[in-house]
Amino acid sequence: MGKLSMPPENPFYTVIDIPDEYFCDRNEETEKIIGLIANGSNIVLKAPRRIGKSSLIMHVFKNKAIAEHYNTLFIDIYGTKNASDFHAEFQNALLSAPFAKSAKIKRTFESMVKSAYLDLGNYDTASGTVSFPKIGFTPSTLPKIPLQDLFDYLEHTKKPNLVVFDEFQQIQEYPERMAATLRSYIQKMSNTRFIFSGSARHMLTTMFQMSNQPFYKSAAPMDLDILSLDSYTAFCKDLFRLGGKSIDDNAVSFAYHLFSGETYLMQETMKETYARCAPGAAAGKDDVIEAVNELLSRKETDYRDILSRLDNKKERNTLYCIAIEGIASGLTSSAIMKKYQLDNASSVQNALENLGPDKLALIERIAKGTYVIQDRLFELWIAAKSGILQTKFLEAEARFYRQREIAERINLP
Ligand SMILES: Nc1ncnc2c1ncn2[C@@H]1O[C@H](COP(=O)(O)OP(=O)(O)OP(=O)(O)O)[C@@H](O)[C@H]1O
Ligand SMILES: [Mg+2]
Incomplete structure (x- = not known):
């Protein structure tokens, strides 16, 4: 992938979308996902919290094999509580996707919103613009394109689609029988592959591996493990080196073991260790400990709140x-x-x-x-x-x- 023109101040990222040069390993997993998708499989991707499911999917989206041949759509349903929220989140993602930019479905929707918002009085007549309402904002007033039409649209795009439902287990919390509804659409799709990802491992396993469940055997299971100590160590050393700094192997392995290989906490720790390390200096285990203490003190209020x-x-x-x-x-x-x-x-x-x-x-x-x-x-x-x-x-x-x-x-x- 192309290099960034300006190196970031700190090369340890803690967001979901990480530039490739600051993304650690996951080569095998990336290949595996791309291989399955190319083979026409859907995937159910499981891992504990904060290991790197969402980041891996974004990384896959940027891979040439996907970026050039598929339309990609990432739908996070973590905050959704019912079928209507799901619908809104799906619709929002689809309508704001670059590949749907000039689609007829989008124009249809705009006229729906316009009339609904004219009725509600919050359509900006001066500029003639409507901004898409977000979930949690006006979900009940959000006009809906029928789910059938959203899936139909995907079925007829020129390029095939790769659609990700992140935190998919959430649909089991809905009052409606969403799994059955979705399955009826998804199983008919020939132009779209799906990745269902989530952290409630047990729930996802039940959803996809029990013969009495709508999604039974409809996706290839994939468990995402923690990064290996070797690859995370090499990664940290490289990034410190790029910034004219260095870090000891045992400093990285200390953080790795301390946080049980959880990517998020390791990245937070390395980010802080890196920031505290002067150019030309070498960070050791004691510096990691200082960084951990800093993270602890930043969480003081939050943790006190939880206890109270x-x-x-x-x-x-x-x-x-x-x-x-x-x-x-x-x-x-x-x-x-x-x-x-x-x-x-x-x-x-x-x-x-x-x-x-x-x-x-x-x-x-x-x-x-x-x-x-x-x-x-x-x-x-x-x-x-x-x-x-x-x-x-x-x-x-x-x-x-x-x-x-x-x-x-x-x-x-
Ligand atoms: N391969 C990687 N290299 C560097 N950083 C990573 C990598 N994978 C994940 N991260 C970082 O780890 C953190 C957790 O990643 P992510 O949010 O993708 O995990 P998740 O499994 O989707 O978590 P959740 O269960 O909370 O949704 C993020 O801050 C991300 O920046
Ligand atoms: Mg995630």
């Missing part, structure tokens, strides 16, 4: 217990309950429920009876408040391998 919203002492104690244990199991054993002043097994169960993915989403169950804090930085913050941050640093590598081992055991067929 846990009015229930049992929840708070359970949260602290998991944060301090790191990988916590046997929470209802008498030793653990005594150590963390947890009253009784049923109140711990209650607290786990409330802290879990369906409610506050602060903790995650990684195996039967085994929990971790979802946001590793939050765990470190609690550790810092409890005076055991240093221990967390020392244990980071061992903990990384333990968690990987548990995950592998769970994923065995």
Whole structure:
């Protein structure tokens, strides 16, 4: 891909759309996705939070094999609550796509909006312009082109289309039976490939692999793993070198293990480490620790807020217990309950429920009876408040391998 004319002030990106030269690895995954699409497959792309699903898809979009031969559409349905929100988000994405610029469907829509907005009195008659309303803004007044027409339009474009529904598991939260509706359109499409991506692994697996589900076997499954330590190390060293700086291998591997290979937190840490490193200087593990401390202090208000919203002492104690244990199991054993002043097994169960993915989403169950804090930085913050941050640093590598081992055991067929 073409080089940027001006190098960025900081080469560590924390947005979804990353220029290719600052994007780490994912070569195999990129090839695999392109191969499947070229073969006519749809894909269901799964990975835990903040590993890099959305960025990978944007990276694939920029690849020549895709960019030159497909129209691409990225639809993030994370914030959608029902079929109408979904519809609006899909329509907005389609109508603002460059490839639909002069499409008839767009003109039809503009006249629909114009009349609706004239009625509502918020169409700018002076300039004659309408801006497309965004979701959450005026969803109920947004005129809708029937879904059938949106899919029909895609079916008749000159180039084939690649459509991504990001955070696809969200449709399972709708009151409507959206999966069945969508399937009826999608299965008839010959001109469009779909990528369904999301982080609720279990839910997506159920949606695509259970024979009683509408999307059963309609997409090739793909699990996105964390970046390898080798490729992330080489990547960081290259970017430091480009800026006339350097970083030790063990500084990168410390960040890698500390954050369990989670791309977002590693990138945030490297961004901060890079910013603090003077030109010509070499960053080491201590500099990474300083960067982590800076990230922790920036989150102070947010994390305090989260805690203050846990009015229930049992929840708070359970949260602290998991944060301090790191990988916590046997929470209802008498030793653990005594150590963390947890009253009784049923109140711990209650607290786990409330802290879990369906409610506050602060903790995650990684195996039967085994929990971790979802946001590793939050765990470190609690550790810092409890005076055991240093221990967390020392244990980071061992903990990384333990968690990987548990995950592998769970994923065995
Ligand atoms: N290959 C990569 N190289 C460099 N940075 C990356 C890479 N992949 C992802 N990132 C960075 O990691 C962060 C998380 O990536 P992304 O948002 O794509 O993850 P995600 O899996 O879609 O997360 P979520 O579940 O929250 O939607 C982003 O800040 C992005 O900039
Ligand atoms: Mg994402």
